[in-house]
Amino acid sequence: MSDVILRMRGISKTFPGVRALDDVNLEVLRGEIHAICGENGAGKSTLMKVLSGVYPHGDYQGEITYDGQECRFGGIRDSEHRGIVIIHQELALASNLSIAENIFLGNEQSRRGLIDWNRTNAAAAELMRRVGLDENPVTQVLDLGVGKQQLVEIAKALSKQVRLLILDEPTAALNDDDSAHLLDLLRGLRDEGITCVIISHKLNEVLAIADRVTILRDGRTITTLDADGLTEDRIISGMVGRDLDHRFPPREPVIGDEVFRVENWTVHSPTQHGRLLVADASFNLRRGEIVGLAGLMGAGRTELAMSIFGRAYGTGISGRIYKDGREIRLRSVGEAIKHGIAYATEDRKRYGLNLIEDIKRNVSAAGLRKLARRGWVDDNEEYQVADSYRKSLNIKAPSVSSITGKLSGGNQQKVVLSKWIFTDPDVLILDEPTRGIDVGAKYEIYTIINKLAEDGKAILLISSELPELLGLCDRIYTLSAGRITGEVPRAEATQEGLMTLMTLGQGAPR
Amino acid sequence: MSLDLNVAKTSIPDAPTGGGRRFSINLRQSGIYIAFVAIVLLFTILTGGDMLAPQNISNIIVQNSYILILAIGMILVIIAGHIDLSVGSIVAATGAVAAVLMVNHDVPWPLALLITLVVGGLIGAWQGYWVAYFGIPAFIVTLAGMLLFRAVTYNILGNRGIGPFPEAVRTLSNGFTNGYLGNIGLGALGGADLFSLLIGVVAVAGIVVTQWRSRAGRVRYGQVVEPFPLFVAKIVVAAVAVMFVIVQLARFRNLPWVLVLLAALVLGYSLLTNRAVFGRQIYAVGGNLQAATLSGVKTKAVVFWIFVNMGVLAALAGIIFAGRLNQANPTGGDQFELDAIAAAFIGGAAVQGGVGKVVGAITGGLIMGVINNGMSLIGAPSEQVMLVKGAVLLAAVAFDVWTKRRAGASR
Numbered sequence: 001m002s003d004v005i006l007r008m009r010g011i012s013k014t015f016p017g018v019r020a021l022d023d024v025n026l027e028v029l030r031g032e033i034h035a036i037c038g039e040n041g042a043g044k045s046t047l048m049k050v051l052s053g054v055y056p057h058g059d060y061q062g063e064i065t066y067d068g069q070e071c072r073f074g075g076i077r078d079s080e081h082r083g084i085v086i087i088h089q090e091l092a093l094a095s096n097l098s099i100a101e102n103i104f105l106g107n108e109q110s111r112r113g114l115i116d117w118n119r120t121n122a123a124a125a126e127l128m129r130r131v132g133l134d135e136n137p138v139t140q141v142l143d144l145g146v147g148k149q150q151l152v153e154i155a156k157a158l159s160k161q162v163r164l165l166i167l168d169e170p171t172a173a174l175n176d177d178d179s180a181h182l183l184d185l186l187r188g189l190r191d192e193g194i195t196c197v198i199i200s201h202k203l204n205e206v207l208a209i210a211d212r213v214t215i216l217r218d219g220r221t222i223t224t225l226d227a228d229g230l231t232e233d234r235i236i237s238g239m240v241g242r243d244l245d246h247r248f249p250p251r252e253p254v255i256g257d258e259v260f261r262v263e264n265w266t267v268h269s270p271t272q273h274g275r276l277l278v279a280d281a282s283f284n285l286r287r288g289e290i291v292g293l294a295g296l297m298g299a300g301r302t303e304l305a306m307s308i309f310g311r312a313y314g315t316g317i318s319g320r321i322y323k324d325g326r327e328i329r330l331r332s333v334g335e336a337i338k339h340g341i342a343y344a345t346e347d348r349k350r351y352g353l354n355l356i357e358d359i360k361r362n363v364s365a366a367g368l369r370k371l372a373r374r375g376w377v378d379d380n381e382e383y384q385v386a387d388s389y390r391k392s393l394n395i396k397a398p399s400v401s402s403i404t405g406k407l408s409g410g411n412q413q414k415v416v417l418s419k420w421i422f423t424d425p426d427v428l429i430l431d432e433p434t435r436g437i438d439v440g441a442k443y444e445i446y447t448i449i450n451k452l453a454e455d456g457k458a459i460l461l462i463s464s465e466l467p468e469l470l471g472l473c474d475r476i477y478t479l480s481a482g483r484i485t486g487e488v489p490r491a492e493a494t495q496e497g498l499m500t501l502m503t504l505g506q507g508a509p510r
Numbered sequence: 511m512s513l514d515l516n517v518a519k520t521s522i523p524d525a526p527t528g529g530g531r532r533f534s535i536n537l538r539q540s541g542i543y544i545a546f547v548a549i550v551l552l553f554t555i556l557t558g559g560d561m562l563a564p565q566n567i568s569n570i571i572v573q574n575s576y577i578l579i580l581a582i583g584m585i586l587v588i589i590a591g592h593i594d595l596s597v598g599s600i601v602a603a604t605g606a607v608a609a610v611l612m613v614n615h616d617v618p619w620p621l622a623l624l625i626t627l628v629v630g631g632l633i634g635a636w637q638g639y640w641v642a643y644f645g646i647p648a649f650i651v652t653l654a655g656m657l658l659f660r661a662v663t664y665n666i667l668g669n670r671g672i673g674p675f676p677e678a679v680r681t682l683s684n685g686f687t688n689g690y691l692g693n694i695g696l697g698a699l700g701g702a703d704l705f706s707l708l709i710g711v712v713a714v715a716g717i718v719v720t721q722w723r724s725r726a727g728r729v730r731y732g733q734v735v736e737p738f739p740l741f742v743a744k745i746v747v748a749a750v751a752v753m754f755v756i757v758q759l760a761r762f763r764n765l766p767w768v769l770v771l772l773a774a775l776v777l778g779y780s781l782l783t784n785r786a787v788f789g790r791q792i793y794a795v796g797g798n799l800q801a802a803t804l805s806g807v808k809t810k811a812v813v814f815w816i817f818v819n820m821g822v823l824a825a826l827a828g829i830i831f832a833g834r835l836n837q838a839n840p841t842g843g844d845q846f847e848l849d850a851i852a853a854a855f856i857g858g859a860a861v862q863g864g865v866g867k868v869v870g871a872i873t874g875g876l877i878m879g880v881i882n883n884g885m886s887l888i889g890a891p892s893e894q895v896m897l898v899k900g901a902v903l904l905a906a907v908a909f910d911v912w913t914k915r916r917a918g919a920s921r
Contacts, residue, residue, distance in 0.1 A: 046600040312804055343804065351804050354797035356864050365794055367807040372787045379785065380731040387732075399734060421806070 005195050006051075013046055013055060015436075020046045021060070022219040028164070032170035033186060033196040033212035035227075037235050040297050040391035041435075041466035043219040044199045045089075048166050051197075054085035055081040068502045083163035087153045089172060093141045099136035100124035100255070102434045105155045113173035127155040146272070147178025154185065165189065166197045171205060172298045181208050201296045203232040203503055209390070215239055233496070240466055247444065251450040255474065256287030258325070260341075260427045265319035267300075267307040267482075275315060277303040279482045285427060285458035290449065292469035293462045294498050295479035301462045302346055304479065305429045308338035309343035309467040317368060323426070337366060342420035346432035346462070348409075352416045355405030359397060360386035362404050362415050367422040389418035393448060409490070410441025417448060428452060446472060464500055466495045478502050540908060542858050546880075547872050553884030560887055561880075564740035567755055572684060572834070574602065574879035575768035576827035578872055580850035581778050581857070583823035585871035588854045589783075590816050591863025592641060592648035597824045599849055602663040604630045604825035605832030610673035612679070619676045627825045633659065634821020635814070642813035656847070664707035664840050673837030682771070683833030686764040690813065704844040709765060710756030713773075714749045721745055726896030742860030768830060772872075775823075779868045796863030852899070853878060856906040877902065 006028040013021040021043045028034045036044050050421045051058050053073030062070045066082060073079045076086075095103050109120040113224050120369055124137040133151040141149060150170060167186075171179040174420050179202075186196055186209060200206050206213060208232060215222040223236045261284040269275040278300045295301045306313035308321065310333035319329055323339055330336040336343070345351040353362050353410035363386040364371055371382050386400035393414045397407060404415055413433060420428060430449065434442045449472060453459055463469050476493050478486040478501035485500035554561040567613040567790040582599050587594045607629050611622040633655075641812070674680075688754070691704040698856045728735050759765055783789040791812050796800040803809050827846070857874030859866035878899055 040768075052551070106808045290794055309804075310806075332806075332808075333804060334808065347802060350798075354801055354864065356797050357793065358859075362794070363789070364790075365807075368787050368790055375787050376785050377787060378729050379791060380733070384731050385726075403533040434775055 003030040004028070005021065005067060006197075008047070008051065009063050009065070011047065011050055011060055011064075013043075013050060013060040015172070020219050021050070022275065022407065024062070024219065024221050026214055026221065026223065028195060028197060029212070031195055032211040033188060033190055033195055033198060033209055035206040035213045035241055036197065036199045036216060037201075037206060038216035039215055039239055042216040042239070043198065044216055045168055046219075047216070048086055048168060048199065050168060051079070051358055052084055054086075055389045077100075080160050083161055085157040085160055085162040085164070086166040087150075087157060087168065087170065088275065089169040091146075091149050091153055091170070093149055093152060095142035096140060098138045098140055098454070099128065099135060099152050099155075100445050101131075103127060103137075103159050104151055105156070105161060116222070119453065121145055123159070126154070130158060131155045132181065135356070146173045148182070150174065150178070150182060151185070154189075162194060164195045164197065166199075168199045168285060169297070169469065171200065179205065180354065183407070199359060201298075201503070203235055206235070208440070225229050225488070229325075233500075236496055236499040236503075240499055247443070248468070249447045249450055251453070251472075253290070253453070253474050255286065256456065258284050258286050259323065260285040261322040262308060263320045263322070265321075267303055267309065267314035268316035270313070272313045276482050278307065280485045281479070281482070282317075282475050283468060283484060283487070285460055287426075287456050287458055288453050289475065290453050290459045290461055290473045292468055292473035292475055292476035293479060294502055295462075296502055297464070299479045299502065300482040301479055302431055303419070303482075304341055305431055305460070308336075309333060309341060309429065314341070337423055337425075340424070340426035341429070342423055342425035343429040344416050344420050344431060344433060346435060348412050348416050353404050353412060354432040356403065358401045358403055359390065359395065359407075361401040363389055363418045363422060365402070369426075385401055385422060386418070388413075389421070393418055394444060399416055408446065410437045411447060413437060413441070414448070417445070425457065427458045429460045429462070433461070433463065434463070434465070434468065466498055469493075469498070470495065478504075480504050511564035521820070536669055541859070541913075542856065542873050542877075542906070545906070549877055549884075553887070555618055557884060557887045561850070561884055562754075562758065564758040564851045566883065566887070567758045568762050568766060569580055570876075570879050570883050571772075573761045573768050573883070574875060575683075575758065576831045576848045576902050577835075577846060577853065578772055578875045579775065579823055579827040579830070580845070580846055581853035581875040582775055582868055583820040584784070584847075585854045585857065585859055585866045585868055585890050586779075586816050587648070587793055588851075588859045589863060589866045590813055591791050591799070592813065592816070593818070593851065594637070594652045594738035594820050595653040595847050595851075596637065596659055597820065597827075598843040599628060599663065599827040600821060600824035601658045601831055601846055602838075602840065603659040604635070604828035604857055605838040605842055606663045606666040606672070606840075608679075608832060609675070609838035610666055612676055613672050613674070619678045622680075623635075623829060626829055627822050630821040630823075630825020631818050632821070632830070634818040634824075637821070638817030640895035641817060642810040644859055648817075649679040649752075651685050655904070660840075662860075663842075667838060667840045669840055671837040671839045673832075673835075674858060675833050675836055679829065679833040680836060682767050683830045685767050685819060685891060687767065689764055696757070696761070697876070699761060702757060703764045704760075706760035706764045708755055710753050710760070713752055713756070717748055718745055733734040733917055771830075776868060776872055788815070793864055796865075798864070849875070858906075858910060860910070861907075874890070874906070 005026055007431045008024065008026040011021050011024040024043065024047055026047065038044050049055050051064065056074045057072035066084065071082065087327065094105065097105070104120055109116050109123060121137045127242055128137065130156050131151045133148060133155065135144065135148065141152060144152065145326065156321065170182055174182065190196060190360055199275050200209065207227060210227045212224060212226055213235060214224040214231060215235060217239060225234070265281040266276070267275050267278040281304055289389050293301055303314055304417065306373045308330070310330045311317055315480050321330060328339050330339060330341065347422045349355060354365065360382050364382050368453060370376060371385065383400060389395065390397065390400050395411050395414045397411060404412055407415065433449070437445065449459060461473060471491055474490050476488050476498060477484050478498055480502050484506045511849035545737050550561065560566060566838070584594060584597065598870050602726040605624050608622055608626040611617040611625060612619055640646045644659065685706065689703045689705060695706045696702050725741060783792065791802065791807045794807055795809050795812050796806065797807060831842060846898055854866060854871045855874070856877055857867065857870030858873070859871065881902065882895060882900055885898065903904045
C-alpha cells in the first residue's frame with residue numbers, strides 16, 4: 001500500500017502577475033483514489049496541467065517523479081505515453097464524430113495508413129463494455145448526454161493504457177444517477193489497478209470515493225488526509241483557513257432604501273434542454289450596500305447575473321425584477337442599461353473589452369449616446385471623459401489612446417469598471433472583478449468598489465474568494481446548484497459557514 | 511463622478527512611450543499611403559510621365575469609380591467582421607433593373623434611379639436578414655446571392671444587353687462638369703477650367719480649416735497632438751496632391767461627375783465611421799461581438815443595416831457601370847466583388863474585423879486601378895496584371911500581419 005506511484009515536489013508556477021502554484025507537494029499511492037480539494041483558484045487545475053504536460057517541463061519549477069523515474073514532459077503526448085491521462089472539466093470530444101472515432105482520435109487503428117474500421121469499432125465496443133456504456137460505437141457523440149460523453153472520455157483514456165487517470169470535476173455537469181455510475185466505475189478501475197486523481201467540489205462524493213484527500217489553498221499544499229473518519233467540516237476548514245488582515249480598505253457602510261429586488265428568478269440552460277441553471281432565486285440590494293454572491297463553480301452565479309442583465313444568457317427565464325419598488329422588464333441589454341443596471345463580466349477579455357481598440361473607445365462603448373448629439377459623437381468630450389477615469393481610477397497607461405489589449409489585467413479591469421461607471425448605474429453587478437489580478441491592483445479595485453457604494457450605488461459582488469466577500473460585503477447570499485441557500489449578514493459570516501451553505505444540496509436532484 | 515483614490519502605486523511599469531513604438535504604429539497606418547505614392551511614382555517613371563497626364567488621371571478616376579463605390583460599402587462589411595461576395599451580381603442585377611425601367615418602360619430617370627437604389631437596399635436587406643437574424647455566415651449567404659442575383663439578371667435581361675441609357679445617366683457615369691466660368695490661361699500648362707480650379711481651391715481651404723479646427727479642439731482639451739511642423743507638412747502634401755489632380759483635370763475636360771459623387775461619398779462615410787454612433791458600433795461589433803452585445807449595442811441590427819447599405823451602394827455602382835457602357839449586360843460586374851474585397855484588405859482592413867478605414871479602402875482601390883492602368887500603358891499582357899495585383903494583395907496583408915506581430919512581440 002505504501003508504494004508511491006507519483007511524487008510531485010516543490011512545484012511552483014507563475015502566470016503574469018499571479019503565483020498560481022507555490023511549492024506544492026503531492027504524493028499519490030499506487031492503486032488509490034486520491035482527491036484534491038480547494039476553492040476556485042486554489043491551483044488544483046494548474047497542478048494537474050503541470051502533471052499532464054499541458055504546461056511543459058521548464059514552464060514550472062519543481063520535480064515530478066512517476067513510477068520511480070523523474071519526468072520531464074514536453075507535452076501531453078509524453079505524459080500519455082507514460083500512461084497519465086487527464087480528462088478536463090470541459091470535455092474534449094469531437095461531437096460530430098462517432099464514439100469509436102473519438103475513442104481512437106489521434107491513436108487511429110490503421111493498417112498501412114488506412115483506418116481499419118472493423119478493428120476500430122470492435123475495440124471501441126470492448127472498451128465501452130468496460131466502462132458500462134451501452135451504445136452503438138458508430139453513434140455520434142452529440143447524440144449522447146453529458147454523462148455518457150464522460151464515459152466516452154474514460155474509454156478513450158483506457159484505450160491509451162491509462163495507469164494514472166486524472167479527472168477534473170468529472171461530476172460537475174452530471175445528474176445523480178450518472179454521478180453514481182461514474183463513481184462506481186472509478187471504484188472498478190481502482191480494483192483493476194488504475195490509480196485515480198480526482199478534483200471535485202462535491203465533498204460528499206469525495207468522502208464517498210476517495211482513499212486520501214489533499215487540500216490546496218492559495219497555490220499551496222495545506223495537508224494530505226486519510227479519508228477514514230474524515231468529515232466535510234474538516235475539509236472545509238482546510239480549504240478556507242487564512243487571515244484577512246489589512247487586505248481590504250476600511251469602509252463605513254451607509255445603507256439606504258432598497259433599490260433592486262429580484263423575485264422567484266428561474267433560468268434554464270440554452271444548450272442542455274430542460275436543465276435548470278437558476279431555480280427560484282430571490283434577493284434584494286439597497287443603496288450604498290455591497291452584497292456578496294458566493295457559490296462554487298457551476299452554482300449558477302454568472303448565469304443568474306447575466307440573465308438579469310437584459311436576458312443576456314439563458315432561456316425559459318421567469319421571475320420578477322423591481323427597481324425602486326416598481327416592477328421593470330429588461331428584455332435587452334440596452335433596456336437594462338437604461339434602467340441603471342450595469343454588469344461587469346467575469347471574463348473581461350472575451351466579454352468585456354474590445355481588445356484591439358484603445359481605452360477611450362472601450363470606456364465609451366456602453367454610454368456612447370451620452371457623448372453624442374443627434375447621433376454624432378463628440379471625440380473631444382470622449383477623450384476628456386476617458387482621461388478623467390484614467391486619472392481617478394489610476395489606469396496605468398501613457399494615454400487613453402493606448403490599446404486595451406496591451407494593458408495588464410488590473411488595468412483592463414479598471415477600463416471595464418470605467419465603462420460601467422460612465423453609464424451612471426444605480427446597480428452594479430461585478431462578476432469576479434479581481435480574477436487574475438495581482439494583489440496590489442486588487443486593493444485598488446476594492447477601493448473603487450467601496451467608493452461606488454459610498455456614492456449610493458448598490459453593488460452585487462460575485463466572487464469565488466470567500467475572504468474577498470467577507471472583507472467587502474455587508475451581506476452575503478450563498479448559491480448552490482442554482483438555488484439561494486442562505487443569506488448571511490457580515491457580522492455572522494464565517495468562511496466555514498459560507499462554505500457549508502455553498503455545498504448544501506449539491507447532491508440533491510435538480 | 512470624481513474618485514479620490516489614495517492608493518499605493520504598484521510596480522507595474524508604464525507601457526513604453528519611446529519614439530520607436532510610436533513610429534511603428536505610424537508605419538502600419540500610413541504604410542498604405544506611402545505604398546500608393548511609390549506605385550504612382552514608379553509607373554510615372556515607367557510610362558515617361560504618361561501616368562500623370564491630364565487625360566489619364568481622368569481615365570483612372572472614371573474607370574475605377576464603381577469599384578471605389580463598392581469598396582466603401584465593402585470596408586464597412588469587413589469592419590463588422592463579415593464579407594460580401596455578391597456585389598458583382600448585385601451590380602449586374604440593379605443595372606438591369608435600371609435599364610428595364612428607363613429603356614423599356616420610359617420611367618423618368620430620377621424616379622428610375624430612386625427605384626433602383628431601393629431595389630439594391632432590398633437585396634441587401636434580404637442578405638442582411640439571413641446573416642444577422644438567421645445566423646448564417648455571410649460567406650455562404652453572399653455566395654448564394656452571387657448565383658441568385660446573377661440568375662435574376664439573366665431573367666430580367668433575357669440574355670441580351672439593354673440600352674441605350676438617357677443622357678443624364680450617361681453624364682453621371684462618363685460626363686464632366688460644364689465650364690460654367692470659362693477658361694483661364696495657366697501659362698505653359700495651357701488653358702484650364704476656372705470653375706474646376708475654384709472647386710479645388712475650396713476643397714483645399716476645407717481641408718486646412720477642418721484640420722486646423724480639429725487640432726485646436728484637441729489642444730483645448732489637453733490632448734497630445736502631432737508636432738506642428740509635421741501637421742503643416744501633412745496639410746501641404748494633401749493640398750498639393752489635390753490641387754495637382756484638379757489642375758490636370760481642369761486642363762483636360764473639367765471634373766468628372768463621378769469624382770464629385772465619390773468625394774461626397776468618401777466625406778460622408780468617413781464622417782459616419784469616425785464620428786457617428788452607428789459607425790462606432792460597427793467597429794465594436796467587429797472588434798468583439800460579445801463585448802458589444804453586453805455593452806447594449808444592438809449587434810444584429812448593426813449587421814443588418816450594413817448589408818442594406820452595401821446593397822444600396824452596389825445599386826449605385828450598378829447604375830454608373832451600366833451608364834458607362836451605355837448598356838446593361840447579363841455578364842456585367844463579373845468579379846467586381848474580388849476587386850472591392852482586395853481594395854479593402856490592401857487598404858488595411860483586418861480579416862478578423864474591427865479594423866479599417868474608408869480612406870484606406872479608397873486608397874487600396876486606387877492602388878489596383880493605378881496598377882491596371884499603368885501596366886496597360888506600358889503594354890503588359892493581362893496575365894501579368896493579374897500576377898502583380900495578386901502579389902500586391904498578398905504583400906499588403908503580409909505587411910499588416912508582420913507589423914501586428916512585431917507590435918505584439920514588443921510587449
